[in-house]
Amino acid sequence: MKADFIIRGGRVMDPVTATDQIRDVVVSNTRIIDPQGEMVECDHVIDASGCIVAPGLIDFHTHIFYEGSGTCLRPDFMISQGTTAAVDAGTAGTVTYEAFYKSVIAQSTVRIKSFLTTFSGGQLDFKLCEDFDPCLINLPRMERVIDKYRDNILGLKIRLSKGVVPDDKGLEYLKRIVDLAEELDNKLGTSLRVCVHTTNAPITAGELAQCLRPGDIFCHCYQGAGNTIVTEDGGISPLVLEARKRGVIFDAANGRGNFGVDTARRALAAGFLPDIISSDLTLDKFNIPPYAKNLLFVMAKYRTLGMELMDILRAVTAVPARIMGMEGKIGTLKPGADADIVILKQKDLSFTQKDFRDEELTSHELLVPQMTMCAGEINFCQSDFFL
Numbered sequence: 001m002k003a004d005f006i007i008r009g010g011r012v013m014d015p016v017t018a019t020d021q022i023r024d025v026v027v028s029n030t031r032i033i034d035p036q037g038e039m040v041e042c043d044h045v046i047d048a049s050g051c052i053v054a055p056g057l058i059d060f061h062t063h064i065f066y067e068g069s070g071t072c073l074r075p076d077f078m079i080s081q082g083t084t085a086a087v088d089a090g091t092a093g094t095v096t097y098e099a100f101y102k103s104v105i106a107q108s109t110v111r112i113k114s115f116l117t118t119f120s121g122g123q124l125d126f127k128l129c130e131d132f133d134p135c136l137i138n139l140p141r142m143e144r145v146i147d148k149y150r151d152n153i154l155g156l157k158i159r160l161s162k163g164v165v166p167d168d169k170g171l172e173y174l175k176r177i178v179d180l181a182e183e184l185d186n187k188l189g190t191s192l193r194v195c196v197h198t199t200n201a202p203i204t205a206g207e208l209a210q211c212l213r214p215g216d217i218f219c220h221c222y223q224g225a226g227n228t229i230v231t232e233d234g235g236i237s238p239l240v241l242e243a244r245k246r247g248v249i250f251d252a253a254n255g256r257g258n259f260g261v262d263t264a265r266r267a268l269a270a271g272f273l274p275d276i277i278s279s280d281l282t283l284d285k286f287n288i289p290p291y292a293k294n295l296l297f298v299m300a301k302y303r304t305l306g307m308e309l310m311d312i313l314r315a316v317t318a319v320p321a322r323i324m325g326m327e328g329k330i331g332t333l334k335p336g337a338d339a340d341i342v343i344l345k346q347k348d349l350s351f352t353q354k355d356f357r358d359e360e361l362t363s364h365e366l367l368v369p370q371m372t373m374c375a376g377e378i379n380f381c382q383s384d385f386f387l
Helices: 075-082 098-102 139-148 170-188 203-212 236-244 259-271 295-304 308-315 318-323
Strands: 005-014 019-028 032-035 044-049 050-056 057-062 083-090 111-117 153-159 193-197 217-219 250-251 341-354 360-374 379-380
Touching: 005 032, 005 308, 005 341, 019 139, 050 308, 057 075, 057 295, 057 318, 075 111, 075 360, 075 379, 083 318, 083 360, 098 111, 111 139, 139 170, 139 259, 153 170, 170 193, 259 379, 295 341, 295 360, 308 318
Parallel strands: 005 044, 005 050, 057 083, 083 111, 111 153, 153 193, 193 217, 217 250
Antiparallel strands: 005 019, 019 032, 050 341, 341 360, 360 379
């Protein structure tokens, strides 16, 4: 059997198969294969000794409408950080979505899916605020865009923060968007999720979670401003726990203003782990410490807070792949999956991260990408690796 690459001797970690062992990963063309005992011929053997070999990372909450919004970065820059797939969390609206698809999604090596923000103009700049009044929704255009790009659009996005929505109408706005998603599903035959930015919402975390359906996204779940998921006694809001039982997805989506060290520490102590860990990367944070430099930087926070590495990897591979409708294709190293692979070296070093109040969290280990492979092609390699 002829293969293109053998990644040899690495610690293979795959949450989908519960694999955590030293073994080889074999790549042929665009896919991972199982030689099934056959002799493999290969010109390119990659020595991954001392490294972790994992599925390519999936950053489920980013802003990557590059040159279409002042908030966004170029998605392929994330490949050097081990990210091979991403979700744009509602930068584009109905007026701007086609430009986003044609100029960024269709042109990128990183696999991209997206949410459609319910404000037609989208999220244009840090100093321009969307207006989520349901009366402003251009419903006919929204229907056309969702119908045309149904394979890419995962759902609808709303930011439910004080100063973004009126305090007395936040709950009304949210319920309308949830109803709208159901109306569009019935009309178009789609399965739209609702993704809610929850930081400093004008309603309690429990009231917000109570509105969401199975599969909807409660993002920024460890935000520390205003109403949080943690109760005064250190427990988790009962309505939040009920929402999780119903199948609501809780995404950390850290960013800069959407993460509170105290909230995260108390929630994790109560056993409330995130379903998804994502970065909420925007241009003002990308590659710049100390808030959310990249997805691996964010993952280090949760390692510092006591999460097991396999649970962290699951939250940046298997779970987002499933929510994206790409389970078995990405987010795993199973034979037959696309060869989206990252080789990581754990480095022991101390560095400080901060939350929205500048409370510090000191980490002592960081996973550093040595190589990133997208669909069987090496798209990033450290100069001193694979010599």
